[in-house]
Amino acid sequence: MSKADYPYPEDEFDAISPDAPTGVHRAPRSAWSRWWPFVVVLVVVPALAYGVVTYLSRTGDLPLAGGSPQGQEEPAGTGEDAAEDPGDTEPAPDAEEPPVVETTPAQVPPDLTVPVSVLNGAGIGGLARTTAAELTAAGFTDVSPDDATGTLPAQSTIYITSEDLRTTADLVATTLGVPTIEVAPDRAGDGVSVVLVTDPDA
Template identity: 70%
Template sequence: MSKADYPYPEDEFDAISPDAPTGVHRAPRSAWSRWWPFVVVLVVVPALAYGAVAYLSRTGDLPVVGGPTQGQDAPAEPDDEMVDEDAGEEDPAVGEGEATPDAEPTTPAAAPVLTTPVAVLNGARVGGLAGRVADELEAAGFTAVTPDNATGTLPAQSVVYMASEDLRPTAELVATTVGVPTVEVNPAQAGSGIKVLLVTDPDA
């Protein structure tokens, strides 16, 4: 709307003071009003950040870079006493089956020699006793068995004589086969081998 089309008469409010600004007008700004936001950003914000870091450092709430996250516990350090005790214990599986230095090697038992000469003497006055016992020894594997009759003084019980101690495994097998419990070392009676002197029938 132009001033010519204004329908109302002019009054005291329409009078314009020569000192009043005309149109859109702003007062000139000072240099401080232009720079103070930058001063706040450059000075106040770093100061607040430093104060926050210092406070968190004193309270222990400052997060550690690369450390455990919240809710996770740091790995526990191994206990020195537990490490020493474990180091002193030996695994029972280690060395199992190994012979100790003090253990003596076991010597295998000597096997009976079935080719050893064995004489079977009948002193029981039972017909065919020596031959029957000789057959039992041959059936057990002996290969040099001789049956015969006994002469001279007879012992109180049947005996298996052997010429030396090294013939004991063979003499014990003979005694077990014929059923005579007594085994003696007697070179005079046994000669160079083994002698079975029967004064009773072992099967009777």
């Protein structure tokens, strides 16, 4: 509406003061008021995010790529590659152990070439010679009869120099019927010595 079309007469309210503003105006904005929102987004938000990440990493609650919090291992047996529960498998039966075969050392055959002395301590004439003949008939090749001297045993005894002659002495014992065998190198002579205090054939 123009001033010419205004139907009412002018009054004191229509007078315009020279100090009054003639339109709507805004005060010019400062540069800080225009840039502070960007400063908040670029500085404050990253700083807060860094602080949150640092705190969570120290407490162990920071999620990892696998989805579980840091410091918490996945329970055993829940993964796809987890080993099967040992309780679900039956133990393998014990392998049958082979039977233990007891082995005995091979028996050394009697040595018929070992020197054998037949000593007569019974006071029976010709006893040593007849006894020696029995050993020769059994296969012994070095048999010599003689009279016994020194201390006589309580019973007829076969003396050997070592256990290596045990099988040879056993053959002498079964041939003559003298069961007593002793290891006595000082009385066995060169191999085997038979001291007779009685007649084995009596």
